Amino acid sequence: MPQTTATHRKLILLALLFAAIVAGFSLYAPRFAQANIATSILQFSTLLALVSLGQGLVVLSGGAGIDLSVGGTVSLSAVLAMMAVRAGAPPALLPVLAIGCGLLLGLVNGVVVTRFGILPLIATLSTYFIYAGTAMALTNGAPIPGVPAWLLPFGRGTVGGIPVHFLTVVVPMFLLAAGLLAFTAWGRWVYALGFNERSARLVGIPVDRMRLLAYALAGALAGAAALVSLAWLGSARPNIGVNLELESLAAVLLGGIAITGGVGGVLGVLLAVVMIVTLKSGLQFVNVATIWQVGVVGLLLILSLLLDLLPARTRLR
Amino acid sequence: MPSAFRIVGQRELALLLLCLAAGVVFVALSPAYLSAGNVAAVLRNCVELMLVGLGITLLLAMGGIDVTVGLVLGLAAIAIGRLLLAGFDPWVAAAAGPLVGLAIGLITGAVVVFGRIPAIVATIGLLGVYRTAVFVALGGQWLSGLPPTLSAIFAGQIFGIVPVSYLVIGAIYAVAWAALRKTPFGLHLLAIGNNEERARLAGIAVKQVRLGVYAVSGALCGIAAIFYISTYRNVEMTVGSTLALDAIAAVVLGGTNILGGRASLLGTVFGVLLIRMLQNGFTLIGLPSLWQPVVTGALLIGALLIERGLGRDVLRRVTLRAA
Numbered sequence: 136m137p138q139t140t141a142t143h144r145k146l147i148l149l150a151l152l153f154a155a156i157v158a159g160f161s162l163y164a165p166r167f168a169q170a171n172i173a174t175s176i177l178q179f180s181t182l183l184a185l186v187s188l189g190q191g192l193v194v195l196s197g198g199a200g201i202d203l204s205v206g207g208t209v210s211l212s213a214v215l216a217m218m219a220v221r222a223g224a225p226p227a228l229l230p231v232l233a234i235g236c237g238l239l240l241g242l243v244n245g246v247v248v249t250r251f252g253i254l255p256l257i258a259t260l261s262t263y264f265i266y267a268g269t270a271m272a273l274t275n276g277a278p279i280p281g282v283p284a285w286l287l288p289f290g291r292g293t294v295g296g297i298p299v300h301f302l303t304v305v306v307p308m309f310l311l312a313a314g315l316l317a318f319t320a321w322g323r324w325v326y327a328l329g330f331n332e333r334s335a336r337l338v339g340i341p342v343d344r345m346r347l348l349a350y351a352l353a354g355a356l357a358g359a360a361a362l363v364s365l366a367w368l369g370s371a372r373p374n375i376g377v378n379l380e381l382e383s384l385a386a387v388l389l390g391g392i393a394i395t396g397g398v399g400g401v402l403g404v405l406l407a408v409v410m411i412v413t414l415k416s417g418l419q420f421v422n423v424a425t426i427w428q429v430g431v432v433g434l435l436l437i438l439s440l441l442l443d444l445l446p447a448r449t450r451l452r
Numbered sequence: 453m454p455s456a457f458r459i460v461g462q463r464e465l466a467l468l469l470l471c472l473a474a475g476v477v478f479v480a481l482s483p484a485y486l487s488a489g490n491v492a493a494v495l496r497n498c499v500e501l502m503l504v505g506l507g508i509t510l511l512l513a514m515g516g517i518d519v520t521v522g523l524v525l526g527l528a529a530i531a532i533g534r535l536l537l538a539g540f541d542p543w544v545a546a547a548a549g550p551l552v553g554l555a556i557g558l559i560t561g562a563v564v565v566f567g568r569i570p571a572i573v574a575t576i577g578l579l580g581v582y583r584t585a586v587f588v589a590l591g592g593q594w595l596s597g598l599p600p601t602l603s604a605i606f607a608g609q610i611f612g613i614v615p616v617s618y619l620v621i622g623a624i625y626a627v628a629w630a631a632l633r634k635t636p637f638g639l640h641l642l643a644i645g646n647n648e649e650r651a652r653l654a655g656i657a658v659k660q661v662r663l664g665v666y667a668v669s670g671a672l673c674g675i676a677a678i679f680y681i682s683t684y685r686n687v688e689m690t691v692g693s694t695l696a697l698d699a700i701a702a703v704v705l706g707g708t709n710i711l712g713g714r715a716s717l718l719g720t721v722f723g724v725l726l727i728r729m730l731q732n733g734f735t736l737i738g739l740p741s742l743w744q745p746v747v748t749g750a751l752l753i754g755a756l757l758i759e760r761g762l763g764r765d766v767l768r769r770v771t772l773r774a775a
Contacts, residue, residue, distance in 0.1 A: 201573070247753065257710050257756065261701075264748065265749040275742065394570055424587075432580055433581040435577075437569065437581075440569045440577075444568060
């Protein structure tokens with residue numbers, strides 16, 4: 136598996152940081168170290184975990200791959216699926232509608248990036264504003280209620296202290312992705328085209344089709360996140376995806392995936408997601424204003440990239 | 453008219469025609485569009501974007517990007533406002549704007565350049581940090597009730613007709629044009645945008661130039677903050693939230709290459725004008741303002757798709773002829 140020593144070092148640092156965060160908050164506020172806080176952290180982790188998995192695949196497959204539209208995709212998928220149901224679509228189709236919307240929005244990103252060759256950061260910056268703006272404008276910023284009652288246990292129930300959606304969606308998805316990346320030709324292709332695009336093209340890997348697939352998957356996963364938000368909150372919130380682009384990038388890079396692609400794995404990303412959510416929950420637990428969370432996650436993102444400087448310098452000396 | 457094309461450039465001429473076309477369409481839909489008050493409002497709304505857009509033009513031409521510009525304007529505006537409230541001379545308060553902008557630009561530039569982090573990732577991280585900073589600097593409530601002393605200087609007109617803001621903008625664009633076309637700095641900036649590695653091998657001080665451009669862009673946001681405060685006399689929590697999108701869209705419409713290596717200052721001016729004309733026009737014909745970022749985002753990606761489509765066509769024709 137193409138995991139470099141830099142990745143390993145990052146994962147060890149990540150684990151240490153995680154332990155330090157848990158220890159720090161537990162010492163400061165002993166009530167933090169309770170079992171039900173773990174349930175609540177996992178409950179809050181699902182959205183970010185699904186979005187970060189998609190972001191991870193996009194970044195991993197290289198070509199300056201980045202998806203800034205993930206948050207907008209989550210919001211718009213939730214809003215469109217809910218509007219369709221209220222306009223008369225059968226409520227049983229809500230899961231298909233949410234994931235389908237996400238898939239379509241992701242495909243738009245993928246086509247714009249791979250078929251038209253537009254720089255991913257500009258393409259997805261545009262679609263971020265288009266998706267997030269449409270979600271806000273369609274709803275005037277107000278949530279759309281009316282999620283069918285049969286869906287709510289999926290969003291709110293727990294099994295043995297673990298939220299149902301974390302157990303039935305997040306864990307299988309990450310294991311599946313990790314398995315595919317590690318043991319199949321498809322996975323080796325992803326690493327190959329992130330690691331060296333020219334060679335990947337020369338040996339006949341369908342580079343553009345693979346990247347299109349990565350953006351489409353990122354969209355579908357964002358749609359799945361939208362579905363979880365519907366089942367959890369009981370309504371479609373047009374701002375549910377706010378800051379997910381920042382947080383998912385932070386999770387992906389902290390989790391050991393190289394921003395240039397081709398290096399890293401998804402299980403580190405899951406660990407980073409849980410760590411970020413723990414940090415946010417901890418800050419909330421000790422009554423720090425929520426606006427500090429976005430700044431702290433931003434700093435984490437930058438620090439995780441500054442870490443990359445260290446091995447390069449030691450190698451020079 | 454080949455000579456006119458050569459002087460203005462086809463892109464800029466096309467944009468000017470688009471602006472005129474948009475004007476004609478909106479006048480037909482809503483006669484109020486051409487009223488003196490509305491024209492003045494559109495020109496007023498262009499002021500900050502002209503300055504911020506100039507910084508983005510330089511950044512994109514160098515192969516960089518900065519999505520924090522709206523928050524830099526916000527932080528500079530808060531600094532100016534706090535000094536005004538504390539009773540400082542308006543000139544001193546105004547000077548704080550570009551200084552704060554310059555300082556933040558240097559921080560952003562240092563993270564990007566010395567951290568060797570892709571500019572988009574670094575500035576998204578800093579976006580979170582600066583957003584927290586804006587909240588903390590505002591203390592959780594709007595900054596309002598500012599004295600009108602600054603407005604008397606910067607929101608006024610000279611000879612009763614030429615806005616002070618446009619004199620400043622004209623002077624700054626003239627300096628930027630000279631720096632870009634007549635000095636080594638401009639040449640180096642474009643060379644870095646073309647190919648950073650080759651620019652470094654050619655002996656250009658790549659790091660200093662890149663850091664300098666981020667600092668200049670920050671200072672321009674700070675100057676824009678002076679006019680922002682003079683006009684609105686308050687700073688709200690969501691200050692500048694779509695300014696980066698507006699600026700990037702205006703600059704890309706104007707023909708500056710997002711991959712670096714080519715800058716068009718005149719294109720940016722017309723791009724800013726077109727975006728603000730469209731936003732104003734859509735509002736006048738009754739489109740809720742929540743749709744504005746959707747329109748701007750579509751404009752940005754539409755411009756790139758057309759450019760790409762045309763580019764591919766031209767390429768195909770040339771290949772056919774060669775074969």
